[in-house]
Amino acid sequence: MSDLIDTIRPLAKKTDSKILMVVLDGVGGLPLTPGGETELASARTPNLDALAAEAQLGLVELVGAGITPGSGPGHLSLFGYDPLKYVVGRGALSAVGIGVRLGAGDVAVRGNFATLGANRVIEDRRAGRPSNEKNAEVVSKLREAIPEIGGIRVEIYTESEHRFVVVFRSPGLDEAGQGLGANISDVDPQVTGVQPMLAVAQDTTSGLTAELVNTFVQRAEAALSDEPQVNGVLFRGYSDVPHFPSFANIYGLRAACIASYPMYRGLASLVGMDVVPVEGEEDALEGKVAALTENWAKYDFFYWHVKKTDSTGEDGDFAEKVHKIELFDELLPGLLALKPDVLCIVGDHSTPSKLKSHSWHPVPLLIRSDYGRKDLAARYTEEEAGRGSLGLRRGTDIMPLLMANALKLQKYGA
Amino acid sequence: MSDLIDTIRPLAKKTDSKILMVVLDGVGGLPLTPGGETELASARTPNLDALAAEAQLGLVELVGAGITPGSGPGHLSLFGYDPLKYVVGRGALSAVGIGVRLGAGDVAVRGNFATLGANRVIEDRRAGRPSNEKNAEVVSKLREAIPEIGGIRVEIYTESEHRFVVVFRSPGLDEAGQGLGANISDVDPQVTGVQPMLAVAQDTTSGLTAELVNTFVQRAEAALSDEPQVNGVLFRGYSDVPHFPSFANIYGLRAACIASYPMYRGLASLVGMDVVPVEGEEDALEGKVAALTENWAKYDFFYWHVKKTDSTGEDGDFAEKVHKIELFDELLPGLLALKPDVLCIVGDHSTPSKLKSHSWHPVPLLIRSDYGRKDLAARYTEEEAGRGSLGLRRGTDIMPLLMANALKLQKYGA
Numbered sequence: 101m102s103d104l105i106d107t108i109r110p111l112a113k114k115t116d117s118k119i120l121m122v123v124l125d126g127v128g129g130l131p132l133t134p135g136g137e138t139e140l141a142s143a144r145t146p147n148l149d150a151l152a153a154e155a156q157l158g159l160v161e162l163v164g165a166g167i168t169p170g171s172g173p174g175h176l177s178l179f180g181y182d183p184l185k186y187v188v189g190r191g192a193l194s195a196v197g198i199g200v201r202l203g204a205g206d207v208a209v210r211g212n213f214a215t216l217g218a219n220r221v222i223e224d225r226r227a228g229r230p231s232n233e234k235n236a237e238v239v240s241k242l243r244e245a246i247p248e249i250g251g252i253r254v255e256i257y258t259e260s261e262h263r264f265v266v267v268f269r270s271p272g273l274d275e276a277g278q279g280l281g282a283n284i285s286d287v288d289p290q291v292t293g294v295q296p297m298l299a300v301a302q303d304t305t306s307g308l309t310a311e312l313v314n315t316f317v318q319r320a321e322a323a324l325s326d327e328p329q330v331n332g333v334l335f336r337g338y339s340d341v342p343h344f345p346s347f348a349n350i351y352g353l354r355a356a357c358i359a360s361y362p363m364y365r366g367l368a369s370l371v372g373m374d375v376v377p378v379e380g381e382e383d384a385l386e387g388k389v390a391a392l393t394e395n396w397a398k399y400d401f402f403y404w405h406v407k408k409t410d411s412t413g414e415d416g417d418f419a420e421k422v423h424k425i426e427l428f429d430e431l432l433p434g435l436l437a438l439k440p441d442v443l444c445i446v447g448d449h450s451t452p453s454k455l456k457s458h459s460w461h462p463v464p465l466l467i468r469s470d471y472g473r474k475d476l477a478a479r480y481t482e483e484e485a486g487r488g489s490l491g492l493r494r495g496t497d498i499m500p501l502l503m504a505n506a507l508k509l510q511k512y513g514a
Numbered sequence: 515m516s517d518l519i520d521t522i523r524p525l526a527k528k529t530d531s532k533i534l535m536v537v538l539d540g541v542g543g544l545p546l547t548p549g550g551e552t553e554l555a556s557a558r559t560p561n562l563d564a565l566a567a568e569a570q571l572g573l574v575e576l577v578g579a580g581i582t583p584g585s586g587p588g589h590l591s592l593f594g595y596d597p598l599k600y601v602v603g604r605g606a607l608s609a610v611g612i613g614v615r616l617g618a619g620d621v622a623v624r625g626n627f628a629t630l631g632a633n634r635v636i637e638d639r640r641a642g643r644p645s646n647e648k649n650a651e652v653v654s655k656l657r658e659a660i661p662e663i664g665g666i667r668v669e670i671y672t673e674s675e676h677r678f679v680v681v682f683r684s685p686g687l688d689e690a691g692q693g694l695g696a697n698i699s700d701v702d703p704q705v706t707g708v709q710p711m712l713a714v715a716q717d718t719t720s721g722l723t724a725e726l727v728n729t730f731v732q733r734a735e736a737a738l739s740d741e742p743q744v745n746g747v748l749f750r751g752y753s754d755v756p757h758f759p760s761f762a763n764i765y766g767l768r769a770a771c772i773a774s775y776p777m778y779r780g781l782a783s784l785v786g787m788d789v790v791p792v793e794g795e796e797d798a799l800e801g802k803v804a805a806l807t808e809n810w811a812k813y814d815f816f817y818w819h820v821k822k823t824d825s826t827g828e829d830g831d832f833a834e835k836v837h838k839i840e841l842f843d844e845l846l847p848g849l850l851a852l853k854p855d856v857l858c859i860v861g862d863h864s865t866p867s868k869l870k871s872h873s874w875h876p877v878p879l880l881i882r883s884d885y886g887r888k889d890l891a892a893r894y895t896e897e898e899a900g901r902g903s904l905g906l907r908r909g910t911d912i913m914p915l916l917m918a919n920a921l922k923l924q925k926y927g928a
Contacts, residue, residue, distance in 0.1 A: 491906030500580030
């Protein structure tokens, strides 16, 4: 599959039309027993049903056949970035996931706490899976011990259990626009019974970063020497900030992200969307409707995210996932009242309660505009979407289809 | 999307079977009101319906999801050439569109007549949109003034209004097979209030072409100095002849083009089809049936083009587009009487009357051969094609499918 972005960019034109992309995270599901109904099919969704009757439906695979997308690749595909080409490194995704913004030249690193025995030999690569509280306590010790290394600011964040994130803040960019390099070898040997490895730079611009990492390891072990179990650190996955062409650059769109969880706000900011404030706790559905309404005049593309359809699937709670779908259905009239020229409802992957995890199953796609044909699909469900006129597609097809339906794409060739 | 041509070429074999590809230009449509019928669904087409009942149907996107194809890319895709890889430049397409044949080493240039004020400053980049008659009158003056430049033959053609085409005929190819280069900068600054720009060669083989263009601009302004409005020329879009592998080279087919409009005859000649004479005015449907019958024994592939399904859509005349579809339906028995081994009916893009322009919507594809499976699609309409057994595909899939159905493709691998 070629990169559509280079084809789309010169065709994009600015118009007054508005596109609303609703992402119901993990919305695709499975029946609990063969031949049964999925969460979407079980839900009572009169508003979605009415919308589906006049919209076009299809199914999308976000990354590829049989491939289960993580949240990063799933969203990048929705935003039109081929997730096999545009990769967010582990370090950057971890940072983004806990709400840490990365600047040009910064490097984010994924760390694990470990238990070291005599002679620094690794006994447990996860330090006995400490509690989040213990993690935070140790991170606090490290913050005090290592605020900076050689003038480079060091930030340390709790992720969960044995996982933490370190961000080395670049002192600035050199004349070639280069900050800290991220191409260095792992400290984590991925086995026990040996010592942590020395980080080695794999290119000329990453030498300083390798030194920072090795110094960090040394000073962390000193700071944690009185800890019986959480007394070592291992690093794996270093990333600088991914430089993706922005939504404004590709599509000419002023784009807003309306999401309440850090991961999704972070992903949207990576592609240059404005991340607008949302009031409320957790999924904050009403707050998101309010944020959408308040910002409606200011933007021409809106990414509007619902999280709980995924979390309930991850919990394996079929009934609760059905309930979250129904809650969204109740809000739908509020979105329709804004009269988007193009409305899209889709997920970033499936999360069947039966599997308690993300899955590879295609996700239903709905597009409503004034330029649709008659469509046989009567509901926003996996089964009905399978006979919709949009067919079975890659996720990266969605943005071109939305742009076309908004009459924002010029003809290709004469 | 990979280039299928390299896979197909070694598999192609010659047989006596005949393939007829009917291209109903812009045939795909939209309902005028949501939930209504498209032009195809509204038309009374008993012959097409009977054919569809025994054929296989599907939908094709010629360039990609959401992308509206121009006639060039749309046709190249139908002929099996990836339109993102095989690009016909603006100059060449304009020349082709008015029926001018280009030879190896020639360069075709798109020109606009402009109005220049004092000190050669551009006042109007379209010279007040002159009539076609005025255009022809000015072209005639230029032909007299600039028959050649430094021994290089110069041909000047009216396109329409302010548009004209210049062809510089290469004096021959050098030892490396290089003629005139086409890689030079635009004369048209695309704004008013400034002078036309000097053309500058962007590579070593285009130096002479840049000189030709600059000399042409100078001599044209001298020749038009007594014109009050049409007194300058601007150039933009230079192209040499695209070198595409031919139909004979890829498919081993002796291919004939049966079309009455210059653009389509030109596109077919670019891929090495024989362009056979057609008697009659405009779309000349009866003339095309006669040309097909006369040439039936001589070729094994026929590209048979109908134009008016597109022009009526461009006019926004829903009823007239329906009528043109019905006129084709009346002719269909004449085509079937020739008993093609493989019959394909398709469009090069959609042209919904509602949009009065080409559009991105997929086009119905019909393939009839002795080697089809049962198919749920009962009519040649967008909706029925959407449940056909051929699925939703790229246009470049069509030629391999036709070759296979004609039993002209060998097994791939042992």
